[in-house]
Amino acid sequence: MFRPAWIEIDLGALRTNFKRIRRFVGSKVKIIATIKQSAYGHGLIPVATQLHRLGVDFFGVGGLDEAIKLREERLKEPILVLSPTSSNFAKYFVEYDVRPTVVSMDFARALNREAAKRNVRFPVHIKIDTGMGRLGLYYKDAYRFIKEVSRLKSLSLEGIFTHFPAADIDPEFTNHQISVFNAFVSKLKGQGIRFLYQHCANSMGVLKYRHCHFNMVRPGLILYGIRPQPHIPLKVEPMLSLKSKIIFLKKIQKGRSVSYARTYIARRPTLIGTVAIGYADGYPWSLSGRKTLRGISQAKVIVQDSFFNVVGRVCMDHIMIDLKRRTDIGVGQEVILIGKKKGLEVTASDLAKWAHTISYEIVSRLSFRIPRIYNK
């Protein structure tokens, strides 16, 4: 590790979070651990392996590539690919025993043919749209489609699901989605079309809408210990810390500038530390210090026992921090970009707020050029 930038992943925190979620939803509700995009940047295989030890019921992944990686690691849990896939790849679902998300007749028929060839009844999950407006037929148009899929002899209807676009901000809309989903599933049941599992709940659904747990939930964010909102009814522990070191230090005089575009001009003599982390690592360029209506917006880092501000523009491989009058900080000193120390904490959600983005984007874009170190 020549470049001092690394990510520490606490698998113990994953154990704590998973157990708390399990207790929160109760033992009758199955958990699909949502580990798409390399477990939100935490690393697909280490996270999946830990969840396997904890007795997770299902994995939810972003694509077939991730599903196949899990199978190659001999993880035997059922896997659901949460996105639709081109019909050309139907055979791989059957070959690797991976549940597909079905949103078209074309794909359903391709899967049915592959399953028939191998003489199996192949489980599928159908996604319907109750307000996300993204994948799946709108529930009002989905009935005939599902009826048609149900006639395919080599497929079995294992799951029906939908997704919430606004569970964190719009309870009225979310409750409406839950009730139309419920009514739709009942209508299907009335026609003899039954699914083993019904699932809707992302992290917010798990936390704030107990009546939408049905018999399966799909948490992502809270597994990793990131809160979708500041106040949630479950305590979770962050798994990920992003750390680097000071690689250069210099005193600068009043009036001198720091970094591209010279947006930062020292108003007093100060000590500037250069830290080996940048936007190529996924530390967003939008964390560059900039003037706002309310003054200067600055991201914070933790060094020793204090917060310090990021000053000037974030560079590809570097940031600069204002160490003020500190004389006890030297080259090689650890800098915490995400994580906690001595009662101080910077969370992925803090970075998201400062960068005008969401915590999901912060963690899922942390570059895999940064080594991940796993602690049990």
Ligand SMILES: *Cc1c(COP(=O)(O)O)cnc(C)c1O
């Ligand atoms: C990502 C995702 C989830 C998990 O969402 P969180 O908000 O991270 O809990 C659940 N369901 C689907 C379909 C997803 O794509």
